Amino acid sequence: MPRVKAITTGSVPSFVDVILNFAESDTTSTLAHQDTWLAQLRAKPGGRLVMYGDDTWLKLFPGMFYRHDGTTSFFVSDFTEVDNNVTRHIPEEMGNADWNAMIMHYLGLDHIGHKAGPRSPHMIPKQKEMDSIVKQIYSSMEKEAQLSSALLVLCGDHGMNDGGNHGGASAGETSPALTFISPKFQDMGLVKAPLKPSPGEFDFYDIIDQSDIAPTLGGLLGFPVPLNNLGVFIPQFLPLWKKGEERLQLLQENARQIIKIVKQTYPGYRFDSTTAQLTHCDGSPNSEIAELECKWQRAQQMISQAAEDTTLSPDIEQPLIDFLRTAQTMMSSTASNYNLSRLYQGIAFSGIAFLLSLYSCMQKGRNGTAAVGYMFLVLLGYGALMFASSYVEEEQHFWYWMASGWIFYLYWKSSNNHKVKSGYVGAFVLATLTRIMRRWNQTGQKFAGEPDIANTFFRDHPNVMWLLILFTYTDLYQRLLPNTSIADPTNKLLSLLYLPLTSFSFIFKVVFTDADAPELIRNIPFLPFLIRGVRGLSLVFQARVVLIGVLVCSLYAIYLRATRNSNRTGARRDIRGTFHTLLSLFLITQSRATNIPLFALFRIQQQVLSSMSLSTTEITVTSLLFQYASFFALGGSNAISSVDLSNAYNGVSGYNVGVVGILTFIGNWAGPIWWVSATHHLLSITRSARQNQPNKHIQLLTLFIATSLLAVMIACTALRTHLFIWTVFSPKFLYSMAWTLAQHIVINILFGEHLLRWLYN
Incomplete structure (x- = not known):
C-alpha cells in the first residue's frame, strides 16, 4: 500500500502506511480524497478506469473504477489463481475502447517470494508467464x-531480499524494475540491454525515484501533475517533444507544482519569479x-534568457532539472511531521x-547477586546499543554474545560448587548448541544471504535435514x-x-514443503510416497x-489439571510434560521445515x-537470553522485511486479519514462546520459585x-532526523x-x- 501511494500521488508515504498495510479492512488509508493521476484521468471527458488484481487498489480508490475484479493480496499461499484471475480479462479488455487506463496488479511473484524466496523453483516459470503476458499485451x-x-x-511496487520479503532498505528490496513500453518509442533509440550491472548490484539502467512515475505519466498522457507530487x-522522455519550448514548459509546470510545496514548508525564503541576484548565491550557500x-x-535566469533565444538548447533545461532533483531530495527528507509532545508523553x-x-x-531483596549483576549488565548494554543503527540492524550478535557470557557464568558457578559436577559437561553442551544456533540462520543486514545451515547446508544436504526433522518428531x-501413566481409561484412549x-503433523510439513520448496x-x-498418500x-x-488435534489434546490436559487429583508429583509431571510437548508440536507446525530441528x-x-x-533469578536470566536468541x-531480525508469512495461513482458506495476525506472530515468535513454556517447566521444579519468590521471575x-x-x-525521538530513522x-x-x-x-x-504456572505447578 505505501508503494501504491507513492506511484499514484508522487508523494512520499509515511511510516504509518506500513502499519495500515497489514489492516486490510482499514479505511483511514484511502486515497479517495487525494489528488492522484487516477483522479486526473477519470476527470477527463469520458474518463473510465478498469482494474484487475490486488484489491488494495479498490480500498485505496473506492468508487474509482468502471470495471474491476479484485483479489486479496495477503493470501500468500496462492501462486496461480491470483494471476489467472487477472490474465483471463486481457483478451476482452484489449478489444474494448471504453477505458482510459487499465491497472493489472499481479501477485504471484510476490507470493512466491514470501513463501519460498527468490530462488524458489516456482520463480522462473512465473517470470516466463509474466513475459508471455507482456508479449500478449504489446501484440x-x-x-x-x-x-x-x-x-x-x-x-x-517493491523488490525482495534474499528471504523473499520486503519492507527494509536492502538493495534487492528497493530496486524494483520499471519499463515504459509503446510503439511510439521505437524511433527514440533509447533501448539498451546491459548484461552486467554497473557499479550497484541492481544498477542495470537509469535509477529514478518511484514518485517520478506520477509526473511522467502526467506529461506523457497530458493531464496535470498531482498537487502533492x-x-x-x-x-529521458524529453526528446519526444521536438520543440524546445514544449520541453521547457513541461519542466516549468513540474517545477511550479513543487515550488508551492517548498514555499509552504519554508515560508521565510524567496521562491518567486524574480531574477535579481541573491547575495548568498555568490559564494557557498550556508x-x-x-x-x-x-x-x-x-533556473529563472536561464528561462528569462530562453525567452530571447529561439534555439532553446538542451543546456537551458538542465538548471530546472537540477532544481527539481534537489527539491525532491530535500522535501522527501522533511516529509514527516513529528508531534514532539506526544513523543515526550x-x-x-x-x-x-x-x-x-x-x-x-529492589523490594524483593538482593538474592542471587551475580545473576542480578549480569541482568543489569544486559539492561545497560542493550539500552546503549539502541542508539547505534548498525547494532540495531545486527542485534542478534548482542544476544549470542550475552548468552555465551551467561553460559561461562554457569560454568564458573559449577566450578565453585563441587556438588554440581554435571555443570562442567552441561556448560560445554550449552555452548556448543548456542554456537550451532548462531549459524542456523544468517539474519540482520550485513550478513544476510551468507551461507548458513537452514538455507545453504540443508539445500545441499536435504537428506540430513529430513533425518533431523524425523528425529524431532520421534522425540515428540x-x-x-x-505421560500416559495416570490410571485413567480416558487418558489411555487419548x-x-x-x-x-505426530505422524500427520510430519506428513503435513512434508506436503507443505513440497509445495513451497520442492x-x-x-x-x-x-517422502514422495507420503505425498501421494494424502x-x-x-x-x-x-x-x-493437526491444529484441532493439538487443541483437543491440550484442552484435555487442562481439564485433567482442573478436575482431577493432580497434587501427586507424578500427575503434575505428566500434565506438565504433555502440555509442553503438545505446545512444541504446535509451534513446529507453525515453523519452516528448515527450522524444525x-x-x-x-x-x-x-x-x-x-x-x-x-x-529463580538464574532461570529468569536464562529465559530472557534464550527467548531473544531463539x-x-x-530467522528473525529488526527489519519488517524479515516477517515470515509462510505459515500465516495454515488452516485458513481466506484472509482473516485476526486469525492471520495471530498465526503470523506465532510463526515469527515460535522460539520465544517455546522458551516461555520451558522456563515455567524449570520454575516448577525449583523450590524457591514455588515458595519464597513466586513473582520475582515476571518482575525481572x-x-x-x-x-x-x-x-x-x-x-527514536533523539534520532528522529537520522538518515536511518525510517529504515532502522x-x-x-x-x-x-x-x-x-x-x-x-x-x-x-x-x-x-x-x-x-497454574498448569505446571
Whole structure:
C-alpha cells in the first residue's frame, strides 16, 4: 500500500502506511480524497478506469473504477489463481475502447517470494508467464487501432531480499524494475540491454525515484501533475517533444507544482519569479534550503534568457532539472511531521513503568547477586546499543554474545560448587548448541544471504535435514508416551491419538514443503510416497486436522489439571510434560521445515538446564537470553522485511486479519514462546520459585521490557532526523511494541504466569 501511494500521488508515504498495510479492512488509508493521476484521468471527458488484481487498489480508490475484479493480496499461499484471475480479462479488455487506463496488479511473484524466496523453483516459470503476458499485451497494442497510442508501464511496487520479503532498505528490496513500453518509442533509440550491472548490484539502467512515475505519466498522457507530487519528470522522455519550448514548459509546470510545496514548508525564503541576484548565491550557500533557493534563481535566469533565444538548447533545461532533483531530495527528507509532545508523553509513560519495575525488583531483596549483576549488565548494554543503527540492524550478535557470557557464568558457578559436577559437561553442551544456533540462520543486514545451515547446508544436504526433522518428531512422540501413566481409561484412549497426530503433523510439513520448496523433497526416497498418500487432501484441511488435534489434546490436559487429583508429583509431571510437548508440536507446525530441528536443540538445552540447580533469578536470566536468541536463530531480525508469512495461513482458506495476525506472530515468535513454556517447566521444579519468590521471575522480565522500550523510544525521538530513522529505528520500535504487548503481556504474563504456572505447578 505505501508503494501504491507513492506511484499514484508522487508523494512520499509515511511510516504509518506500513502499519495500515497489514489492516486490510482499514479505511483511514484511502486515497479517495487525494489528488492522484487516477483522479486526473477519470476527470477527463469520458474518463473510465478498469482494474484487475490486488484489491488494495479498490480500498485505496473506492468508487474509482468502471470495471474491476479484485483479489486479496495477503493470501500468500496462492501462486496461480491470483494471476489467472487477472490474465483471463486481457483478451476482452484489449478489444474494448471504453477505458482510459487499465491497472493489472499481479501477485504471484510476490507470493512466491514470501513463501519460498527468490530462488524458489516456482520463480522462473512465473517470470516466463509474466513475459508471455507482456508479449500478449504489446501484440494487441500493435494490432488494435484504439491502442495505437497506448502506453504500457511495467513496474514492480517493491523488490525482495534474499528471504523473499520486503519492507527494509536492502538493495534487492528497493530496486524494483520499471519499463515504459509503446510503439511510439521505437524511433527514440533509447533501448539498451546491459548484461552486467554497473557499479550497484541492481544498477542495470537509469535509477529514478518511484514518485517520478506520477509526473511522467502526467506529461506523457497530458493531464496535470498531482498537487502533492514530489516526483520529477523523467528527462529521458524529453526528446519526444521536438520543440524546445514544449520541453521547457513541461519542466516549468513540474517545477511550479513543487515550488508551492517548498514555499509552504519554508515560508521565510524567496521562491518567486524574480531574477535579481541573491547575495548568498555568490559564494557557498550556508544551508540546503539556501542552496535550493540559489538553484531556483539560476533556473529563472536561464528561462528569462530562453525567452530571447529561439534555439532553446538542451543546456537551458538542465538548471530546472537540477532544481527539481534537489527539491525532491530535500522535501522527501522533511516529509514527516513529528508531534514532539506526544513523543515526550510516551517517553514519560515508559519512564514511569521503568521506575515502578525497578522499585518492585529492589523490594524483593538482593538474592542471587551475580545473576542480578549480569541482568543489569544486559539492561545497560542493550539500552546503549539502541542508539547505534548498525547494532540495531545486527542485534542478534548482542544476544549470542550475552548468552555465551551467561553460559561461562554457569560454568564458573559449577566450578565453585563441587556438588554440581554435571555443570562442567552441561556448560560445554550449552555452548556448543548456542554456537550451532548462531549459524542456523544468517539474519540482520550485513550478513544476510551468507551461507548458513537452514538455507545453504540443508539445500545441499536435504537428506540430513529430513533425518533431523524425523528425529524431532520421534522425540515428540516418545515424550508423549510416558505421560500416559495416570490410571485413567480416558487418558489411555487419548494417548492412542498421539501417534496419528505426530505422524500427520510430519506428513503435513512434508506436503507443505513440497509445495513451497520442492527441491528439499527431491531424492528423498520415502517422502514422495507420503505425498501421494494424502494427495486428495488440501493443505488447509491437513493443517486443520493437526491444529484441532493439538487443541483437543491440550484442552484435555487442562481439564485433567482442573478436575482431577493432580497434587501427586507424578500427575503434575505428566500434565506438565504433555502440555509442553503438545505446545512444541504446535509451534513446529507453525515453523519452516528448515527450522524444525532447532526445537530439538532447544529441548536438549532445557534438559541440561534442568540438571543445573538454578535459582529463580538464574532461570529468569536464562529465559530472557534464550527467548531473544531463539527469535534471531529462527530467522528473525529488526527489519519488517524479515516477517515470515509462510505459515500465516495454515488452516485458513481466506484472509482473516485476526486469525492471520495471530498465526503470523506465532510463526515469527515460535522460539520465544517455546522458551516461555520451558522456563515455567524449570520454575516448577525449583523450590524457591514455588515458595519464597513466586513473582520475582515476571518482575525481572518486566524490568527488562520497560527498560528496553524506554531506550528505544528515547533513541527514536533523539534520532528522529537520522538518515536511518525510517529504515532502522522506526521498525525497531514496532518490534519493541510486539515484544512488549504480544510476547511479554500476552505470552509471558497471561499465558505463562497465569495458565502455565497454574498448569505446571
